[in-house]
Amino acid sequence: MLSLPLISRRAVLALTLGAASLSSLAVHAQAWPAKPVRIVVPAAPGGSADPLARIVADELGRALNQAFVVENRPGANGNVGSASVVKSPADGYTLLFGWTGTLVPAVTLYDAKPYHPQRDLEPIVLVASVPNVIVVQPSLGVKSLDDLTRYAKSHPGELNFGSTGSGSSYHLSGELYKKTTGVFMVHVPYTSPGAVFTDLMGGRLQLAFPGIAAAAPYVKDGRLNALAVMGDKRSDMMPGVPTTKELGFPGLVSDTWFGLMAPKGTPPEIRHKINEAMNAALKNPAVHERLMGLGFQTLGGTPEQFASALSSDISKWGEVVKFSGAKVD
Numbered sequence: 265m266l267s268l269p270l271i272s273r274r275a276v277l278a279l280t281l282g283a284a285s286l287s288s289l290a291v292h293a294q295a296w297p298a299k300p301v302r303i304v305v306p307a308a309p310g311g312s313a314d315p316l317a318r319i320v321a322d323e324l325g326r327a328l329n330q331a332f333v334v335e336n337r338p339g340a341n342g343n344v345g346s347a348s349v350v351k352s353p354a355d356g357y358t359l360l361f362g363w364t365g366t367l368v369p370a371v372t373l374y375d376a377k378p379y380h381p382q383r384d385l386e387p388i389v390l391v392a393s394v395p396n397v398i399v400v401q402p403s404l405g406v407k408s409l410d411d412l413t414r415y416a417k418s419h420p421g422e423l424n425f426g427s428t429g430s431g432s433s434y435h436l437s438g439e440l441y442k443k444t445t446g447v448f449m450v451h452v453p454y455t456s457p458g459a460v461f462t463d464l465m466g467g468r469l470q471l472a473f474p475g476i477a478a479a480a481p482y483v484k485d486g487r488l489n490a491l492a493v494m495g496d497k498r499s500d501m502m503p504g505v506p507t508t509k510e511l512g513f514p515g516l517v518s519d520t521w522f523g524l525m526a527p528k529g530t531p532p533e534i535r536h537k538i539n540e541a542m543n544a545a546l547k548n549p550a551v552h553e554r555l556m557g558l559g560f561q562t563l564g565g566t567p568e569q570f571a572s573a574l575s576s577d578i579s580k581w582g583e584v585v586k587f588s589g590a591k592v593d
Contacts, residue, residue, distance in 0.1 A: 306345025
């Protein structure tokens with residue numbers, strides 16, 4: 265009886281083991297989710313991300329008949345929580361709820377990168393976006409974006425704008441305004457949106473570039489003046505506030521998108537289930553209206569569209585980071 269050469273027997277064994285492994289992954293993916301799924305939010309409760317993540321968790325839980333639990337893991341502008349997801353098993357039971365201000369700076373701002381969102385994570389689906397808005401302290405006396413730019417040019421270095429940290433959406437939106445208009449202002453970083461608004465209304469800051477949902481209550485009661493929504497479409501949350509595009513600045517656009525990601529290697533069947541469930545939820549009129557009421561624009565779409573948005577923003581904001589000179593070791 266003829267026997268296979270040693271190399272052939274090893275090859276057959278490797279193929280057999282590989283097929284068994286793939287079969288096991290397929291069975292695992294079909295059974296998923298068999299236990300609660302963690303959605304890591306790499307920030308403390310508050311701001312725009314946390315309530316949106318909880319809506320996402322509720323909708324996925326309803327669609328997939330399993331608990332989806334939000335876990336806040338703040339630190340280092342999102343790097344702590346995001347890196348913890350990267351290190352988690354790629355089994356579909358740990359997801360990342362990331363956004364522009366956490367994912368993009370990981371590439372553009374940090375010299376020592378704890379992870380790389382394009383290399384270490386799988387994009388699943390974009391959920392929603394919220395535009396930034398330019399708000400000023402009423403005592404400053406400016407009523408329009410043109411007024412602000414004239415004031416900033418005639419008072420170089422006298423205006424302080426607050427942010428939730430270097431590389432955050434608040435920060436880079438302000439740097440984009442500086443780059444676009446040629447003004448010089450001082451960046452003052454804080455650790456939370458609440459701290460920014462406290463000092464803004466207390467007069468220690470003169471302006472900020474927050475997400476529209478966070479700023480809306482203060483604009484509504486007159487404690488802050490909104491000059492422009494940083495987008496190409498007016499927001500239902502501030503319908504009377506013009507966009508930067510309307511005001512002649514088509515490049516002065518800044519919004520924060522939010523999306524779900526998974527550790528690299530998470531089975532495609534699992535990612536497809538999440539994508540399908542989230543897209544269906546976003547088409548639900550009740551969910552759509554709820555998000556619109558919070559100032560969000562619903563997104564959805566394919567993982568490829570998410571990957572493209574991430575790549576585009578890394579390029580765009582990389583140029584702004586270079587202009588600002590910001591770096592974090």
